[in-house]
Amino acid sequence: MPFREPLNLALRASLDHLDALERAPVDATATLAGLRARLAKPLSNAGVDAAEVVRDLVRDVEGGIVGCAGGRFFGWVIGGAVPSALAADWLTSAWDQAAGLYASGPAAAIVEEVAGAWLADLLGLPPTASFAFVTGCQMAHAVCLAAARHALLEQRGWDVEERGLSGAPAIRILTSVERHGSIDRAVRLLGLGSQCVQPLPSDPEGRLLPETLEAALDDRPTIVLLQAGDLNLGAYDPFEDLIPIARRRNAWIHIDGAFGLWAAASPRFRHLTRGVEHADSWATDGHKWLNVPYDSGYAFVAHPDAHRAAVRYRASYLTYDAAGARDQIDWNPEWSRRARGFPTYAAIRELGRGGVAALVERCCDYARALVNGIGALPGAEVVWEPTINQGLVRFHGDDARTKAVIAAILRSGDAFFTPVTWRGKQCMRVSVCNWRTTSADVERAITAAARAIAAA
Numbered sequence: 001m002p003f004r005e006p007l008n009l010a011l012r013a014s015l016d017h018l019d020a021l022e023r024a025p026v027d028a029t030a031t032l033a034g035l036r037a038r039l040a041k042p043l044s045n046a047g048v049d050a051a052e053v054v055r056d057l058v059r060d061v062e063g064g065i066v067g068c069a070g071g072r073f074f075g076w077v078i079g080g081a082v083p084s085a086l087a088a089d090w091l092t093s094a095w096d097q098a099a100g101l102y103a104s105g106p107a108a109a110i111v112e113e114v115a116g117a118w119l120a121d122l123l124g125l126p127p128t129a130s131f132a133f134v135t136g137c138q139m140a141h142a143v144c145l146a147a148a149r150h151a152l153l154e155q156r157g158w159d160v161e162e163r164g165l166s167g168a169p170a171i172r173i174l175t176s177v178e179r180h181g182s183i184d185r186a187v188r189l190l191g192l193g194s195q196c197v198q199p200l201p202s203d204p205e206g207r208l209l210p211e212t213l214e215a216a217l218d219d220r221p222t223i224v225l226l227q228a229g230d231l232n233l234g235a236y237d238p239f240e241d242l243i244p245i246a247r248r249r250n251a252w253i254h255i256d257g258a259f260g261l262w263a264a265a266s267p268r269f270r271h272l273t274r275g276v277e278h279a280d281s282w283a284t285d286g287h288k289w290l291n292v293p294y295d296s297g298y299a300f301v302a303h304p305d306a307h308r309a310a311v312r313y314r315a316s317y318l319t320y321d322a323a324g325a326r327d328q329i330d331w332n333p334e335w336s337r338r339a340r341g342f343p344t345y346a347a348i349r350e351l352g353r354g355g356v357a358a359l360v361e362r363c364c365d366y367a368r369a370l371v372n373g374i375g376a377l378p379g380a381e382v383v384w385e386p387t388i389n390q391g392l393v394r395f396h397g398d399d400a401r402t403k404a405v406i407a408a409i410l411r412s413g414d415a416f417f418t419p420v421t422w423r424g425k426q427c428m429r430v431s432v433c434n435w436r437t438t439s440a441d442v443e444r445a446i447t448a449a450a451r452a453i454a455a456a
């Protein structure tokens, strides 16, 4: 059995890593040169024994693995992995299904079908929406915006799948200045060109206001792209007011809810997403707030015909299921693909409806405690107190000082935060997205910040 030793080594190394996260420095400690020196081995002709490869890998990456799977990581927006999701992710690799067709992985197809329905339920989306499990929210944007492109141009007698975009009526995207950069990249990949994105001003709380949208709309083919949770403030556009306005102009309404759409899973925070279910498409992530391992994102489209028209391809050598099963290739942009439904299915079962709500609420409470705790330290201030799981603080002095304090926190190994320039001010972002974060982690991070302010 050639698998036993390498897999046992991997199991042991994984458990050691997950256990050590409680104590180990959060930031990487290895240097660039050190990692290159250890990992850049000569490519041998004869190959290397499998167990030795795994043993070397575990040893050589030491100090080069960031502790983002643990509870003291508050940088960017990065989740960890709940235990069953990690286990299901290992099994996904062991089973190694080509999850494009029901015929090439029947259980993978059904698990995705079931998990897709659970997700729509948790997120308050229409049960009739079609969906695709993709690598992340950016690819979910690409799928949703491809469906939007199809629908908007079909209404104007242009078959974009056949004819492409040159000569087609120009599509524009109205969105707010707070949008995430992944939207611009999805737009570029779709050939729409980044100039089609027209950023509209937001209010002081990061929201696009109805009068701003109303004034920008006309009858040209338009996608209105709204935010459920922006990356700095966690701001929600007022969907109940904006969607009817966009609807009257026949626009396609797309929602970026990479992490913020998960507020819908909590009775305490659901009001923030009120009206979001009336959009045409939604993009969100599993690898952020649901705590599914990378890489896992979800696209939902209210118009399955537009979604399928944009993505579907039929090849004579593939076997499609005639009996009504869901072939993922009809909804996904990839050809061959990983059976990434398994970890999502496992995470949702493990947590249950109440567990997802509790995870969301706990992260929001800890984000608030962190921002208020650090902001109350001498030499620090709160810039944005979290409404959900994102907030901003800054440290007194010039912009370089905030960066220096962040660097000192990272050097302590106690916590991990990232800098951002927000409305011209250098700030430290605080993001809580991991199921493992505890109040002890929050206390330790605040203490680390106090020491860093004193030292920096």
Ligand SMILES: *Cc1c(COP(=O)(O)O)cnc(C)c1O
Pocket: 077, 135, 136, 137, 138, 139, 180, 182, 229, 230, 231, 256, 257, 258, 259, 285, 297
């Ligand atoms: C992370 C993020 C994205 C991009 O998601 P990926 O999963 O990294 O592709 C898009 N929008 C927002 C608001 C995000 O936080």
